[in-house]
Amino acid sequence: MLGTIRWNFIVGGISFVLTFLISIFNNIWLTTLLRSFYSFIILFAVVFLFRWVLGTIAGFNQLAVTEALHQEPADDHKGTTLDMSTPDEDAALHDMLKGSNSSGGGTGFAPLNPPKLSSKQNMDAGELAQAVRHMTEE
Numbered sequence: 001m002l003g004t005i006r007w008n009f010i011v012g013g014i015s016f017v018l019t020f021l022i023s024i025f026n027n028i029w030l031t032t033l034l035r036s037f038y039s040f041i042i043l044f045a046v047v048f049l050f051r052w053v054l055g056t057i058a059g060f061n062q063l064a065v066t067e068a069l070h071q072e073p074a075d076d077h078k079g080t081t082l083d084m085s086t087p088d089e090d091a092a093l094h095d096m097l098k099g100s101n102s103s104g105g106g107t108g109f110a111p112l113n114p115p116k117l118s119s120k121q122n123m124d125a126g127e128l129a130q131a132v133r134h135m136t137e138e
Helices: 006-023 029-057 060-071 090-101 125-137
Strands: none
Touching: 006 029
C-alpha cells in the first residue's frame, strides 16, 4: 500500500466537516451527524481502496522499495526478502545420527529410565482392613 492510514483519516475528516457544514442548515442535528458519519466512512474506504490500487496494482509501492534499497545500506532492510532455499543438511544429519548410536555421542542425551512400579504381594488381612476403614472415614 502506498502512504499511511493518516491520509484516510484526513480525507474522511474533511468529508465529515464539509457534509456537516452543508447539511446543518437544512436538517436536524442528529440527521446531520449521521450523514456526516456516513460520508466519513465512505470516503475512508474509498481512499483505502485507492491507496491499495496505487500500491499493489499500479506498482508504485515496488518502485519506492527498489529505490530505497539502492540508496540505503542492506542492514536497514532485514526481513524485506525471503530466502526460500534450504541448506544442504545431509552431512550434518548423518554425523548427528552416527554420533548418537555410539555411547551418548557427546550430545548429553540420555533416555528416560523410570523406576518400575511394584505391588506388595503378601499383604496382611488386618492391614488391608485397616486401610479400607481409614479410606471410608474420610
